[in-house]
Amino acid sequence: MKEALHIGAGKIGRGFIGAELINSGYQVTFADVNSKLINALNDKKEYTLHIMERDGGCQKLTNFNAVEIGSDEFFERFIQADIVTTAVSMAVLPKIAPTIATALYKRRISGCKSTLNIICCENGVRATSQLKNCVQQYLDIETDIWRQEFIGFADCSVDRIVPITTFDNPLDVGVERYCEWNIDKHQIVGTLPTITNVHFTDNLEAAVERKLYTLNTAHCATAYLGAQRGYSYIHEAICDPYIRQSVEQIISQSSAALIAKFGFDSLTQQQYAKSVLHRFENSLLGDTVARVARDPMRKLSPTLYFAYPASLALKYALATDALALAVAAAMRYRREDDNQSQQLASLIAQMGVAQSVQMVTGITDRAFIECVEKKYREFY
Numbered sequence: 412m413k414e415a416l417h418i419g420a421g422k423i424g425r426g427f428i429g430a431e432l433i434n435s436g437y438q439v440t441f442a443d444v445n446s447k448l449i450n451a452l453n454d455k456k457e458y459t460l461h462i463m464e465r466d467g468g469c470q471k472l473t474n475f476n477a478v479e480i481g482s483d484e485f486f487e488r489f490i491q492a493d494i495v496t497t498a499v500s501m502a503v504l505p506k507i508a509p510t511i512a513t514a515l516y517k518r519r520i521s522g523c524k525s526t527l528n529i530i531c532c533e534n535g536v537r538a539t540s541q542l543k544n545c546v547q548q549y550l551d552i553e554t555d556i557w558r559q560e561f562i563g564f565a566d567c568s569v570d571r572i573v574p575i576t577t578f579d580n581p582l583d584v585g586v587e588r589y590c591e592w593n594i595d596k597h598q599i600v601g602t603l604p605t606i607t608n609v610h611f612t613d614n615l616e617a618a619v620e621r622k623l624y625t626l627n628t629a630h631c632a633t634a635y636l637g638a639q640r641g642y643s644y645i646h647e648a649i650c651d652p653y654i655r656q657s658v659e660q661i662i663s664q665s666s667a668a669l670i671a672k673f674g675f676d677s678l679t680q681q682q683y684a685k686s687v688l689h690r691f692e693n694s695l696l697g698d699t700v701a702r703v704a705r706d707p708m709r710k711l712s713p714t715l716y717f718a719y720p721a722s723l724a725l726k727y728a729l730a731t732d733a734l735a736l737a738v739a740a741a742m743r744y745r746r747e748d749d750n751q752s753q754q755l756a757s758l759i760a761q762m763g764v765a766q767s768v769q770m771v772t773g774i775t776d777r778a779f780i781e782c783v784e785k786k787y788r789e790f791y
Contacts, residue, residue: 416492418442419499426573426584428496428532430460430472435607439475440488451582452477458582463695481510489514490521494528494604501535504542512549519557526601528563536619539566563600568593568619574698587696593618617673624665626687628716632661633691634703635740639790645698649691660733665720671727707741708751713773725776732782739786
């Protein structure tokens, strides 16, 4: 049986990446730092994937075990692995880089001549390449030379909504049926792995940006506008006529920028955007505004969901007023248990809206910033 090592045994790891690997015939080892979670996975030896749709059903998953990241067992599994994946968040990737470097060294000195591909399944652009750059800093010359022949670092894009859910078995995960996993086939070393629902693409950049700046942009816009209107759940917010119309306009402006950059077919992009909003209507997911809106400063940063498509639209001299509304709603987001929302409030109190927008988003276009400031004040 093929062996996969998946780093990050959280809900996305169990509910998406790990599940797809198990369904593709891999024996999966989940690696995590949470000893309680590791013990639970090893003790129960199964968990259930709940498809949170009206005709969804359930799937019981087995063929897995769990180890602690950096343990002897972890390194043994890494040496034996046919594929390594992660779902840990972009912020954690640099933290695991030294461990990955050590694992590569151990795999080399073991005499292993099999190819291995490492794929980071994170919400970010070229996440695996970012990990690769971090890992290389810790490699000795011999391992780095060996790595170039036997180890692939393949970027990907992933798309599946995995909300916060509660079941009798805490290992169970609720997910939507829809999932999309695109991998850059040119970065794969050796034979392309066989994984259910994976598409190996020639143009990953287009796939990544289409997903990030359509789905994530719309998701976050729904959350921030929903927060302004007092909604607790995404499905409630997207059914509000004002929010629905606003998010449609936001996606339309982001889509126009993507079409200008990549030459996407306009009708196909419109249909994709429409399907995204339909997914948000699913009340069975119970997807909360607080979950999606969390960490607004990160989500307002230059490469993410509002600032990037706005900058792209400005580059092509396209409309940005709806994207400015999204930025304003995110700037206005406040929640006591969200540290970044409190930091954002403090920044605005100290510097004012205009300077804060420029600092957080990296956008310097005066007209855009003035539009954000105007819409920010309209939320009062």
